[in-house]
Amino acid sequence: MDPFRITSKKVLTLVMVIDKDQKKILLGYKKRGFGAHLWNGFGGKVEPGETPKEGAHRELEEEAGITVTPENLKKAGILLFLFENDPVALETHIYTAYEHDGQIRECDEMRPQWFDFAAIPFDQMWEDDKIWLPLLLKGQDPFFGRMYFKRKSIGEQEQVDAISSASSSADATLANHSTTMTSTPFTKAEPKPFYMSDYHLELDLTGVPKDVALDGTVASFEN
Ligand SMILES: Nc1ncnc2c1[nH]c(=O)n2[C@H]1C[C@H](O)[C@@H](COP(=O)(O)OP(=O)(O)OP(=O)(O)O)O1
Numbered sequence: 001m002d003p004f005r006i007t008s009k010k011v012l013t014l015v016m017v018i019d020k021d022q023k024k025i026l027l028g029y030k031k032r033g034f035g036a037h038l039w040n041g042f043g044g045k046v047e048p049g050e051t052p053k054e055g056a057h058r059e060l061e062e063e064a065g066i067t068v069t070p071e072n073l074k075k076a077g078i079l080l081f082l083f084e085n086d087p088v089a090l091e092t093h094i095y096t097a098y099e100h101d102g103q104i105r106e107c108d109e110m111r112p113q114w115f116d117f118a119a120i121p122f123d124q125m126w127e128d129d130k131i132w133l134p135l136l137l138k139g140q141d142p143f144f145g146r147m148y149f150k151r152k153s154i155g156e157q158e159q160v161d162a163i164s165s166a167s168s169s170a171d172a173t174l175a176n177h178s179t180t181m182t183s184t185p186f187t188k189a190e191p192k193p194f195y196m197s198d199y200h201l202e203l204d205l206t207g208v209p210k211d212v213a214l215d216g217t218v219a220s221f222e223n
Helices: 052-062 131-136 152-168 169-177 208-212
Strands: 008-019 024-030 074-083 088-097 110-116 143-151 194-202
Touching: 008 074, 008 131, 008 208, 024 052, 024 131, 052 088, 052 110, 074 110, 074 131, 131 143, 131 194
Parallel strands: 008 088, 074 143
Antiparallel strands: 008 024, 024 110, 074 088, 143 194
């Protein structure tokens, strides 16, 4: 049986806030939950009755305190994340925002920080980011991709846990190197429970909506 066979999906969003002039990107350090201790854009699950774009707008305000007008929230791509022996895929709608309103602030889930394009912390991000984020920064979107993740084996997970606990004592020192925006301890460990085993990325989107359709829902690049 295909370990990556999927029968349903959850729709999520991810917003990459970019300062083109300064060549900087705003990332958030995820403090808890799925993807904890990784840097990522801002986003989450689309709620019933919301379009992905509306969900993206809401999550950005919740997680970073800022808003973006609908015309400044541009669809960059759709990625389907598949996990071994998990029939539920995560269909993630990715947006770019080159303008925003409001004051960036930390919340209990995310700690925002600007990074130079040349200093994006890919080793502390989801593994797929290094594949598509450079395309997005160069404006080579839209893209569609499938990213296949395997769960780490017990031995591999023990190593991750060991690194994690060894580094926790170093958190106080590391916190001194974090931004002045926050006092939240910075965790250097990479407790990634999954690793990407394969991926498939398309820049030619012919036929993509049909491909993405699951359970009668069709992903759209329109919103
Ligand atoms: N592999 C990969 N690369 C890049 N980004 C992501 C992934 N997998 C992901 O899930 N993501 C992104 C997509 C979303 O923006 C977040 C996950 O959202 P999550 O925190 O689970 O959603 P919320 O609705 O905020 O969650 P809770 O409120 O239930 O905590 O990561």
